[in-house]
Amino acid sequence: MSDDDRLLTGWGGTAPSRARAVTACVHDVADAVTAAGPRGIIARGLGRSYGDPAQNAGGDVLAPLPSRIDLDEGTGIVRASAGTSLHELIRAALPRGWFVPVTPGTRYVTLGGAIAADVHGKNHHRDGGFGAHVRELRLVTADGSERTVSPEQDAELFWATVGGMGLTGVITEATVAMMPVESSLVRVHTRRIDDLATLMTAMREADRAATYSVAWIDTLARGRHLGRSVLTTGEHATATEARAAGRSGAGVPREPLRVVPPRVPGGLVNRASIRAFNELWFRRAPRDRRGELQGIGQFFHPLDGIADWNRLYGSAGFVQYQLVLPDRSEDVLPVVLERVAERGHPSFLSVLKRLGDEGPGLLSFPLRGWTLAMDLPAGRDLEPLLRELDELVLSAGGRHYLAKDARMSAHTFDAGYPRAAAFRRVRDRVDPDRVFCSDLARRLEL
């Protein structure tokens, strides 16, 4: 083990706090856990959560374990260390005909982080969250013991760990059922859509017709253009399609371009630049194009092409506000979009997705309905607006995504997550002294 003090933030670059960074190999995770001081310990992956779940002010933060991948090519069952990134997993598995069952908008997340946040992808309406594909995992709990948990073996602890933001223990290894694919390409249908009602109709249809679907919304568009967007749906291309296109179909995603300097002056991301960007994004999209073959990176992780893009927001940082509205209150969606547009808080690349049924994870985010995510520069008047939106979302029976949240109150959290009490009971059982602690846990009084 080695350690040093570090100031840490999430991907949004807000609310830094200092923690002792602890590096451990898989054999001494238990030692690191039992050696944690009064302010506890939390595992950190690649720091892609936007807020504070992988920070632990005044305590210990455990660095990701070294990557290790053991893939059974016949069955597609992979056993990997929790520190393995989805990037590494995709690069190892794709040439052998397997793909991750769920991928978020970035592949630079660890397997442990993907489980702890129970991440969802563009296929949630069809395949559920990441946790639904985990067969079992190894967990070091507060008493320093390492145990195997699965939907069959201590299901209660398993489903508290899936989506549990690292607060039940340190995941050291996971066994995941991968998805068979014939090529590394995706057949994509892209269309521009002029208003929200049309978009919602098209996305409801895509629930049935498409494996993957996502829409980019221009949140600065108002009036009859409210909900102006680009909808993409996709299917994994067959080997025949890939060959017909003259591509071997064995490509793996590339490493990102390192073009953003370590320090960027504030104010670069502002109303004018976002308006220009959104306009360009909308206009360069094809009106209606079917059958385009895209690579994995281009389709699933467009922002991964540029390393450290979050720094473009300058030192003030930004928050991502991601909410879900259940289908029964989908009429609140235009209210939210109108409220953001009229207050003039610019967001570029706001994303709208369909989600499927709520999973068994006690703190999992998805609910059947609509999820909207907006990147908003941290600014003076943002908190009052987001507090208004919190109320709208809660009264609509919705909630906010812990992997993105950096600011909601403990009250908002409790109102959105009725199973939080059950989660706290599991914590009382396996971690009564709250050895696992993070800034998020303190903020939300978990």
Next chain:
Amino acid sequence: MINALGRPQHVLLLGGTSDIARAAARAWARESEGLRVTLAARPGGGRDAAVAELEALGARVAVLDFDAEDTAGHPELVRRAAAERDVDVAVVAFGVLGDEEQAWQDHDSAVEHARVNYVGAVSVGVPLAELVRRQGHGVIVALSSVAGERARRSNFVYGSTKAGMDAFYVGLGLALRGTGAHVVVVRPGHVRTKMTAGRADAPLATDPEVVAAAIVDGVARRRDIVWVPGAMRGVMSAIRHLPRPVFRRLPL
């Protein structure tokens, strides 16, 4: 914890009956549901009124008996304030402002100014710094004054104490860099409070609510120094650079 947009969950007010501290707590309470406030102040009607006012805004308020001159008790007081939960923001808001002509001629008055405004501020500053370092986060807000910027004939006793506490907290901010903690030094001009009641408004006079808004903003944006109003920065810079023969003749 303080959230991504700088809104705290638990605020400690040292000198909790100060008009500016109360206004800042009200501003935070309006934006943080269930805000916890620990009011460290002398027991009495002023503190009771402050508690009632904050509870009416939905804040959960605890009180601690605090005497700025009881320096020996300060470390224990800070420890008790943080016993239940982290202190996200501590506001050092106590101070005295007596009759200035008396202050430089009356020994007791001069010493009281120095004890409360300077010694008291340093005395709470040390345990507060220790606390926020241990927490790995936390903001200390020090209520200084433009009076500390250059000693003036009209209020140099008060000014000298604020110059001392200002220097201490600016230095503390430098010392705490990289610890996750942060110090905001607030330099208001003339503020219409009970401390200044009965005095004529100075130019650029302002109200506690304006100072409170500047504090909330300074904490959220992790500013080092906040002038209130902002124009005071330029005014005081000019005054500071006036040649002494000119400065002496001005009715300042």
